[in-house]
Amino acid sequence: MSDRRELQHKMDVEKWLESETRHFDMCGSYDYCAYCDKSEENPCANALIRMTGEDEPAPAEEETLGKKVDAEKISRKRAARKSLSFAEKYSLQSDEVKARYAVLRTALTDTPKGAPRIKSRISRQCDTYRRSGIIVAKITIIGTSLRINLPLDPAAPEFSDGKTPHTDTGNKKAYECVPFQFKVNSRLGLKRALRLIELVKSTPTEALFCPAVD
Structure with missing residues (x-):
């Protein structure tokens, strides 16, 4: 056959x-x-x-993100x-989406010498980033939409100016410590996401929104 x-x-x-x-x-x-x-x-x-x-x-x-698909x-x-796994969803994305993901991944894991390393672990649901055991980011893919969750307060005044449209996903257990969800679906979105990542990386672990070990 x-x-x-x-x-x-x-x-x-x-x-x-x-x-x-x-x-x-x-x-x-x-x-x-x-x-x-x-x-x-x-x-x-x-x-x-x-x-x-x-x-x-x-x-x-074939191998994608270190996972066989x-x-x-x-x-x-x-x-x-x-439902598809994170690696399976990634394998279906356009080169543009994959390029944005690569930029986010590099921005998260590239740390100055002497600073605590940020490590990535890809599970079925998402790509999780930890610093000293604390979750500092989660990247997910919904359809063709790349999303990043960060340990920032969605209700903070500095994010209410409309320039950083986001969703509060803190009501979901998987995101309770990274409730700030931001879509990265354009060049502008990527530029803003990189600024948010730098904000998280420059914030001491104890000052993050929810510094609890997952």
Whole structure:
């Protein structure tokens, strides 16, 4: 069985199972359906490949951010609307988004000689940065939106001028010590994010918004 035919078979099975669960024919409900041509062989597989911009199936595995990701597995998970890991989401991003992420990563981990190092650890959900065991940043990817959470007070007057639009995510346990969430979706957003990072790095650990070990 060809790779494309095998992918079509797997998608058919997953679509049937979800249709049974939802008591609704899911054909036509997925993002890739907009690229479907039912007159051709393996229509769902071809539609998914068109949507992702791939002419041929990608290699089975490749390494991204030090994590092994399976391109075919990602395609199946997207088709079934299942959540992806941080590394999997990163592998799907444009070069522009990846470049912004690289700048953020460098800005966070580049510390002066003698200063406490900031270390990165990539988990399933995000990329977490710690200084002396204390979380100083978390980077997440939602769709194509790159976001950074920092240990700053979202209600502080200096952030209420409208120049640094942000979201208070402190009500979520994962972000209770880094409640200040900022989207980095443009050059201007990146420039502002770098200023926020410098502010955090120049602030003593004990003065951070919530200096508690995760």
